[in-house]
Amino acid sequence: MLNKIINLTVFFTGGAVLVLEVSATRTLSPHFGNTIFTVSSILSVVLGALAIGYLCGGKLADRSPHLSLFFGIIWLGGLTVLLMNITTKLFLDTWFSGLGNMLGPLLASLLLFFVPSLFLGMLSPFAIRLKSEQGQTQKIGSNSGEVFFFSTAGSIVGSLMTGFLFIPNVGVSRIILLTGLSLLIVGSAGLFFFKFNKRYLISIIVLSFILSGATLIFSERPLIAGEIYHAEGTYERIAVADNTPNFEGRRTLFLDKSASSVIFLSDGSPLATLYAKYLELGTLLEEEPENILVLGGGGYAIPRYAKQLFPRAEIDVVEIEPRLFELSKKYFYLNDTSKITNYVQDGRMFLANSQKKYDIIFIDVYSSFISIPSHMTTIEFFALVKEHLSDKGMLLANVIGSLDHSNNRFFTAKIKTFSSIFPNTRIFAISDPQSLEPQNFVFVATKKGENNYIEIAAKQSKSLFLSVVSSYEVERAKINLDKAILLTDDFSPIEYLVAPLVALY
Structure with a gap:
């Protein structure tokens, strides 16, 4: 039974990694463009974080191969995902707006995506060690193969679901919110079922609700002054705004954060x-x-x-x-x-x-x-x-x-x-x-x-x-x-x- 729980868990967390990675492009593109620099920065940061996570997770699992720590790492991953959503809304424009489309996405990726990916990367080697602790030390190769299979299968599902279903219908901020909340729930459930200290567990659950509520509030904040409509399109964020700076008396269509079309509010003339x-x-x-x-x-x-x-x-x-x-x-x-x-x-x-x-x-x-x-x-x-x-x-x-x-x-x-x-x-x-x-x-x-x-x-x-x-x-x-x-x-x-x-x- 425990073996199946571990497989299911790494399937889920593997999916979470790719949900975040695909969503990351849409998170940064309104600020830096959907460019090769943005994509390369995200891939490099996520892969670097996963590599360090594999290394750290293996060492930590050898020192303390406990299920409570395994699910605690998942909870921390969810926590950092929610904080990532808040940080995006509060600081992305103010901290990185002047860095251009080359350096900007690299530094923003490090700030936003490195730590969540690091925690999620720690889970695969940890899962292999937990399987070995269940008296399967003679099957280390099979255990490793199972973990990587379920983790990669989850990543495939997460990637397809995000691109074909989540982004067109849910919106990036809510995708990240739901991913972080799901990680918190899985982490908290694991801590509960595997007899983690109940006093600490209650504090963790309360903190999870507080952070989820804060993230929901921040996710609804408009990116552009005067927004009367916004949605996640198939290829970019779409917004309609009235009387924005530099466009007083006009209605503007923004694709990501670039003005695409303008009309006069007085008569709707397209000659704006x-x-x-x-x-x-x-x-x-x-x-x-x-x-x-x-x-x-x-x-x-x-x-x-x-x-x-x-x-x-x-x-x-x-x-x-x-x-x-x-x-x-x-x-x-x-x-x-x-x-x-x-x-x-x-x-x-x-x-x-x-x-x-x-x-x-x-x-x-x-x-x-x-x-x-x-x-x-x-x-x-x-x-x-x-x-x-x-x-x-x-x-x-x-x-x-x-x-x-x-x-x-x-x-x-x-x-x-x-x-x-x-x-x-x-x-x-x-x-x-x-x-x-x-x-x-x-x-x-x-x-x-x-x-x-x-x-x-x-x-x-x-x-x-x-x-x-x-x-x-x-x-x-x-x-x-x-x-x-x-x-x-x-x-x-x-x-x-x-x-x-x-x-x-």
Whole structure:
């Protein structure tokens, strides 16, 4: 019976390790981005903690191979998991916000995940020793195999359950809360059944309830001022907020902590998303657009304005986050969805599986420095985009960058890669073409011929925006591309290139 209890316990704790490891990425990504630096930091810290835990757990088990100590370690693991949740809410922004996306996630991982993983790592060697104490010293190999089997099986289940079930339906803070609480319950139950000192046990149970309540309170605290909605999406944390700093009088969609779409609260106008105005260039095409593709829906400001400008066009929107379409109907005035077809899919996969050509393609998937889809920055991707652009079509892309030569490696790489497929690319600053501060830029290109729509706009003056758009153009001669990287599927070090900008932004 005891042998089965130990196997079941290591199955559970092995699952807890992977629940925390998978959740850790979603814990840090709002602050540092879902980048390779974040993933590498978490994996390195957790593996390092487990390695030290194996070593310490084996030595401790040899000195004191008692079931009460085994379950006490599980209880301590639960305690540190709950404290991790509180620490995340209280200190992650204030302590690590200025460290950038390289050093920041490594230090944050050490603070948050090292100690819980250390305690959970101590359990496997301890379980092997406990099995040996049950008169099975001649089966040390079998005992070890059983422990590692059940622990690894638990990890597999924990990983799959977290990714496919828990995160989309429960939320990261509550996942961590429930994991910590479960460890506390298992630890306390083991201490009770194996005759731990009852006076101390009552204190442990009371402390467990207090910490669980505190964690629940902190888990409900909003990350962003003015939040009116938040949820864990499939790929990032989603929040809607009103009147946040720098966005007074506006409603903003935040993906993780990056502003994705903005509308005016007064009338719901999508033109609070300033780069949406560049769709007006499409009115200068020789023929009115019939098919428009928007890669990246966000708050659906671009599709809304496209529908306003081109009421007869069929508009396809590809957005990988499943919740955003319905969310935009509720919070971002996406009231009329006729002529708008929404695809919940990766943008590049959509293009690879489609034969359709478009008169306007608007790429809006680079809305944040900290979470740029690298597979949609490469020369192969833009070649695929070009295949889907009609002969007289127009391509627009919203890109965040900087004209400061000291930290614009991503921006210059983006220009070089984009221009290698679209040589007539022209670049426009949303705020100021002379500013060295990070800002949004719009790349404008056509599939064939001269890209002279800006000159046409200045002459025709169909709108105030078109009459002045030329004043926002960036002089390409001032952008040195000699050292710029050509981004390919084989080599696209996006996180490294944007690191200087993340530190500033």
